Amino acid sequence: MPVPWSTPELASMARTTVNTIRHYHRLGLLEEPERSFNGYREYQVRHLVRLLRIRRLAGLGVPLAHIAEVGADAASTPDLLRELDHDLAESIKREQRARADIAAILRDNAPADSPPGFERVASRMSEADSSLIHIYAQLLDDEIMADLLEMTESNSSELALAIDTLPADADETTRQALAERITPSMAQNFIDYPWLRDPLAHLKQNANITEQTFIEAVVNLYNPAQLDVFYRASVAAHALLRGSEEVGEPA
Amino acid sequence: MPVPWSTPELASMARTTVNTIRHYHRLGLLEEPERSFNGYREYQVRHLVRLLRIRRLAGLGVPLAHIAEVGADAASTPDLLRELDHDLAESIKREQRARADIAAILRDNAPADSPPGFERVASRMSEADSSLIHIYAQLLDDEIMADLLEMTESNSSELALAIDTLPADADETTRQALAERITPSMAQNFIDYPWLRDPLAHLKQNANITEQTFIEAVVNLYNPAQLDVFYRASVAAHALLRGSEEVGEPA
């Protein structure tokens, strides 16, 4: 390839594309070369050098709009580079988190839109539970979320299924029976995770007025029979705890 | 914030923007909610959940156009995720290289568009040398480039300056004197870097017909006097080596 070079030749030498070169011409970043008699561009060595410098800066993350001034205003360059470095560091962190999350999803064979951190238990969770966790993750801090994960892991699959499949019009007997089955583990949870008795006190600081959200999510995601079972079990669990405190665990 | 939520309220709860929500509506990704009497959107819990799932997938790098099908076609998801992971890994590598290069530029106070790897010596290099290195980096493999860096590091600053500032019309005496000054180091380079005697043999494999480029770059970037000095020094250096081989270094 003797000088002068055509656009495809220049692109090939700089390991880029003709579209990229034309784009830089449009932006005024790369000087237009002379034209041959038939209108073809004829690039010289200086164009190749300029193109390589532009590609280098673009590769470092310098916005094309700033590349002209990087040449001109060398004094402001360190600040620009430090800013770029900061952006790159952030981007790398985000991508590394995404990779870790993808690995967890693949490892646990979980749905891709599982709540972050819940991949291990995602396939055992009902739609309602999964939805609720998505919302809670916006409202509760990480320690609470970690506790929720523990609770979900220790949940009995049969009980979870029974709750999940409870029809909205389940009769009195069915509800009461189910409530009694889940009362012990609920009581245990109240012991293991004291904040469960007053979850509203543990909302994220930056989450403004969200107590309503917290409650409305539950009410929306479970049917009346399920909510009734939760309520009955919760009352029974509290009674159980009060009983054991009075009898076996004096303050 | 009681249900139903307005668009800004929904955006705030999902830690995103109203524009993002409207964008998802336009793409048909997020169901349009009911409107109030005055035309305001009224979002329910299910919209919040859907929005959070979309944001989660988007955060993992799933293209918006594929998010609908990720829900529908769970079987193809692992392949998609593995592809995403591969892209993320590539992106992270690129960004880490960029960060390392930015660090080198800042550390050595080098121009941002220095040839990669040459930051330490960039401030001592002439424009022509820097340009040439940019071009050579496209044509020569990494080992040769490492040798070029070594050569540049060991170059005498005064000699480099003398060459760089040599006028195109420098007279005979000046040229000859300068050639004689650089002959010893050039001879030493021929010994230390044997490939210098036949650099064209070390072009990158994937770089097709580029010998011309190699030569045209030199001819274009240096003035006639400089080229003449290089030529004279090269001839003298070769003579020197032949002499020393005949006298002091029998094969």
Place this chain on the structure above:
DNA sequence: TTGCTCCTCACGTCACGTGAGGTGGC
């Protein structure tokens, strides 16, 4: 009437890529 909240619609951003239609010499 003024402010406030939400709305729609069109266009902008970033760094190019795509594709249609035309040209000039073999």
Place this chain on the structure above:
DNA sequence: TTGCTCCTCACGTCACGTGAGGTGGC
């Protein structure tokens, strides 16, 4: 005439952001 190379010009992509102009109830 066909093929090949290069050209221009308009529009597309991706995931939104911006800004103009309008509305409805206090």
